[in-house]
Amino acid sequence: MAWTIETTRDAPGVSAADVFRLYADPATWSSWGHNATWAHAEGLLVEGGTVDVRANYGKTYPCLIRRLVADHLLELEVRPPLLTVVQTYAVEDRADGSRVRHALELSGRLSGPLRIGGAPWFYQRLLDREVARVISLAGTHGGSGAGGSASDQTHAASRV
Numbered sequence: 380m381a382w383t384i385e386t387t388r389d390a391p392g393v394s395a396a397d398v399f400r401l402y403a404d405p406a407t408w409s410s411w412g413h414n415a416t417w418a419h420a421e422g423l424l425v426e427g428g429t430v431d432v433r434a435n436y437g438k439t440y441p442c443l444i445r446r447l448v449a450d451h452l453l454e455l456e457v458r459p460p461l462l463t464v465v466q467t468y469a470v471e472d473r474a475d476g477s478r479v480r481h482a483l484e485l486s487g488r489l490s491g492p493l494r495i496g497g498a499p500w501f502y503q504r505l506l507d508r509e510v511a512r513v514i515s516l517a518g519t520h521g522g523s524g525a526g527g528s529a530s531d532q533t534h535a536a537s538r539v
Contacts, residue, residue, distance in 0.1 A: 380491040384499050385467075385482035386506040390514040395450065395477040397517040398470040402453045405430050411513040413505035418442075430455070442466075462487040479514055481506050 390398070401407045405418035412418070412432075420430040429441040438459070445465070446454035453468045465484040470477050483502055485493060 380494065381484060381486035382490060382494050382499065383482055383484040384503050384506060385480060386503070386510045387478060387480040388510045388514060389473065389476065389478050390518070391473075391476040393476045393514055393518040395470040395472045398477055398479055398513060399450045401513055401517055402468045402470070405432075407516070408432065411509060411516055413509045424453070432457070458487075461489040462493075479510050481510050481513075 401411060403424055405420045405424070408415045408418040414435050416433045416435055418430050418432040420428065422428075424430065424444055424447055426444055426447045428444045430444065431439055432442050433439045440457045440459060442455040442457045444453070445456050446452060451470060455466045455468075457464045457466070463486045465482075465486075467480070467482040467484075469480040469482075483506065485498070
């Protein structure tokens, strides 16, 4: 059983380019990602490449770059034991700034028990904070301040 959660938030005054700069630089991932103490890639990110990410609980995982659309989308796949986790980071330009979307899709043998055990609620909270943090950092980086408000935020949990 696969399931997906996501958070999408409008970021007035924050450019998509400033958000994507954070996605394209693994050295920043620990400052906004919910489960990274550090991340490292050899060279530039490319489809089919990997980024080594150290999880908050001490394990390092190679994350496969499944999709990369310059200035718009980064999709990673990581395979901890009995799970496949696909992480999607997307940003689009808006007339007044950008729209940021982070999603997690979990599948594999443990995905069902995790869903029943309350993981969607737990991960939803982490994604909400993650999106707010990346917007804040991108706003600070771009000199335009953090944008968006709680009313701009939407989240969804769904079965795949």
